[in-house]
Amino acid sequence: MTTVSLKINGHPFQASEGDMLLKVCRDNGFDIPTMCYNEAVEPDGRCRLCSVEVSEGRGRSRVVVSCNYPAREGLEVQTHSPRVMAVRKLVIELLAARCPTKPQVTGFAKRFGVAKPRYKPLDDVCILCGLCARVCDQVVGVHALSLVNRGSTKWASTPFFEASKDCIGCGTCNYVCPTDCIGMEDVGDKRVFKKWNTEFTMKKCKVCGNNIAPEYQLEYIRKKWNLPADHFDVCTTCRV
Ligand code: SF4
Ligand code: SF4
Known part of the structure; x- marks a missing residue:
């Protein structure tokens, strides 16, 4: 198995090529929230809560879903950049509007400072995570x-x-x-x-x-x- 070098929040790490960034980050102690992830099944990136910002060293960066984005040589990953936190907050707002009473969602809402979602509450309980x-x-x-x-x-x-x-x-x-x-x-x-x-x-x-x-x-x-x-x-x- 090929080993690659990458940076997470500015710190150098090594990972097996092809391992998903969510696993690599968590294995190295970085906290990344998830709702639709379960190790027993293939990830499909549906909830987008595990988003991170990646740059391949050419100056441009983008936000990707870490549960199904593979580790590559030279990748620079930010787990808590302002762009990442904005995406996570939006996801939580949508989830909180969809099912405002579920503790799993209200816990995240509290953590991400979502007091009152901007979207019309649906009073549903399924978040369509699949x-x-x-x-x-x-x-x-x-x-x-x-x-x-x-x-x-x-x-x-x-x-x-x-x-x-x-x-x-x-x-x-x-x-x-x-x-x-x-x-x-x-x-x-x-x-x-x-x-x-x-x-x-x-x-x-x-x-x-x-x-x-x-x-x-x-x-x-x-x-x-x-x-x-x-x-x-x-x-x-x-x-x-
Ligand atoms: S019922 Fe809805 S929330 Fe529960 S696992 Fe299925 S899709 Fe996800
Ligand atoms: S739908 Fe039926 S068979 Fe499938 S996991 Fe649920 S209980 Fe089991």
């Missing part, structure tokens, strides 16, 4: 979600806003959602996803009677790995 769809695709591998429509009608959804036949009820989308807006709840013997209009019956352990996981998810795993029919009849606690 993380749910990316983990469903890239980690779970069932492709049950996508960002649908454009502009103000854009929405994270199952196909046609109906219960997806592909969703296995694993809950991974819910665990990564930065605004906790998918509304997954285990109630009695059901797992409900309010945002996806989906409900699953939970499989119970034959010994203790506690819920293990959605029957559909366990059957999906059992078939995928060619496991015996009774493999998930007993929970991991009762198995030992």
Whole structure:
């Protein structure tokens, strides 16, 4: 792997060529905020909160999204320049207008001094980061979600806003959602996803009677790995 030399906020560092600037900066102790980034999936730079200013030594600089901008020889990176801070503040203003009550957003608003967004509040809770769809695709591998429509009608959804036949009820989308807006709840013997209009019956352990996981998810795993029919009849606690 080729090593490159670059500067971050005027200090010299080395990095593996192709490593994304967000990782390089964080690995070297520079704090860069993110909302739509998760190490488990490919970055797509949607929220733009991780913007940094880069210059390749020819006098001109530009603001780029650090989660998907690769480290290169001779790059000079500014993580907190006035241009960077202006972009981050604008992003936070837009997020704060979209979902003004979510602690993940209000925390950033406080930190970036956004007291009252200039934009009309939408009272929504989804920031359209697309993380749910990316983990469903890239980690779970069932492709049950996508960002649908454009502009103000854009929405994270199952196909046609109906219960997806592909969703296995694993809950991974819910665990990564930065605004906790998918509304997954285990109630009695059901797992409900309010945002996806989906409900699953939970499989119970034959010994203790506690819920293990959605029957559909366990059957999906059992078939995928060619496991015996009774493999998930007993929970991991009762198995030992
Ligand atoms: S619960 Fe459904 S939509 Fe969410 S990650 Fe799992 S399979 Fe995908
Ligand atoms: S539901 Fe959550 S994870 Fe999915 S796009 Fe909206 S905020 Fe992001």
